[in-house]
Amino acid sequence: MTETEPTTVTAKKLHEIMRGYVKTALLRTAIELNIFDGIGDRTVDADGLARALGVDARALRITLDSLAAIGLLRTVDGKYALPVDGGKFLLSSSPTFFGPSLKLGASDWEWDAQKRLTEAVRKGGAVMDSHALTPEFDYWEDFAENTTWFNNGAAELMAEQLLPWAKDRDSVDVLDVACSHGYYGVNLAKAEPKARVWGVDWPNVLPITAKNYERNGISDRFSGIPGDMFSVPLGGPYDVVMITNVLHHFSADTSTNLLRRLFDALKPGGRIAVTGHTFVEGERPEDKPLPYLFSQIMLVMTDEGETHSTKTYERMFTDAGFVNPQIFTAEKAMHTVFTADKA
Numbered sequence: 001m002t003e004t005e006p007t008t009v010t011a012k013k014l015h016e017i018m019r020g021y022v023k024t025a026l027l028r029t030a031i032e033l034n035i036f037d038g039i040g041d042r043t044v045d046a047d048g049l050a051r052a053l054g055v056d057a058r059a060l061r062i063t064l065d066s067l068a069a070i071g072l073l074r075t076v077d078g079k080y081a082l083p084v085d086g087g088k089f090l091l092s093s094s095p096t097f098f099g100p101s102l103k104l105g106a107s108d109w110e111w112d113a114q115k116r117l118t119e120a121v122r123k124g125g126a127v128m129d130s131h132a133l134t135p136e137f138d139y140w141e142d143f144a145e146n147t148t149w150f151n152n153g154a155a156e157l158m159a160e161q162l163l164p165w166a167k168d169r170d171s172v173d174v175l176d177v178a179c180s181h182g183y184y185g186v187n188l189a190k191a192e193p194k195a196r197v198w199g200v201d202w203p204n205v206l207p208i209t210a211k212n213y214e215r216n217g218i219s220d221r222f223s224g225i226p227g228d229m230f231s232v233p234l235g236g237p238y239d240v241v242m243i244t245n246v247l248h249h250f251s252a253d254t255s256t257n258l259l260r261r262l263f264d265a266l267k268p269g270g271r272i273a274v275t276g277h278t279f280v281e282g283e284r285p286e287d288k289p290l291p292y293l294f295s296q297i298m299l300v301m302t303d304e305g306e307t308h309s310t311k312t313y314e315r316m317f318t319d320a321g322f323v324n325p326q327i328f329t330a331e332k333a334m335h336t337v338f339t340a341d342k343a
């Protein structure tokens, strides 16, 4: 590990961190009140916008100034406009509207859970009554409904890795474990007409998956397997097993046991495809914060989950019997894609 500049702490930095929740509240409120849609491509004054939105004018002026202070609006001669290119993420008409993500990342559940972080650190895991490991947890319905475009980059990257390999196979039967919205299977099935997908998830989530397959015109190639991925009969054997953004809910040992079960569901010569946040062992959290902050979310959501390193992923694959573990990253993908084969 190389020596670098020592981390400095200033009162300003502490104030910013301490009041980080104010920024979360501002973003939530701006979306809930349709402030960005209300502005659109115009430059508006606070009083007019307050009338249009039916809110208090003084309170809105304060909120608009605060939104400008954190870079989510621009002020022009005392009026307000969206930041340059802001509409891409801030307008509900945009295909990359960020609003739905707030139902997860700024949800009451996540907020309440982080308020109890101290308890979670004392205990070593989730303290909320319902959490990621609770069967039919309603947060997973919101996840399936609202994890929109930002999963697509990794889903595309995974399909790009699987398609050339799948092209010459007689069948492409896919098991998508903990499939949620189903985008990973949808992406593959849309590009590979032979692909048929069986999706495992809790019974309250699978109707949302089915709707997404229907929306994409491929519902005839999707079947749901409702139940607990650790115990439900998985059917098969399959050519491909996917398990995306799930292994970080568990310790490496529990994940390896699950991978062994998935290994058994694959045909010889089959392939497993996994995605997740990860880090390279030896890298410093200071240099690449996201995977470490994601672990912090897993800490309050699960009993033993955390972001696994690339080395841990490789070890989990080989301990579960897989060969040829590979890692793929791309600028467009927020998550890393891993594949490994059943010899």
Ligand SMILES: C[S@@+](CC[C@H](N)C(=O)[O-])C[C@H]1O[C@@H](n2cnc3c(N)ncnc32)[C@H](O)[C@@H]1O
Pocket: 132, 133, 140, 143, 144, 147, 151, 177, 178, 179, 180, 181, 182, 200, 201, 202, 205, 227, 228, 229, 230, 243, 244, 245, 246
């Ligand atoms: C973080 S989401 C991942 C969803 C999707 N694969 C993705 O990459 O975005 C976790 C999913 O796992 C499902 N899940 C969690 N525990 C499960 C279990 N024991 N059996 C079946 N599904 C489970 C949840 O319902 C949820 O849909």
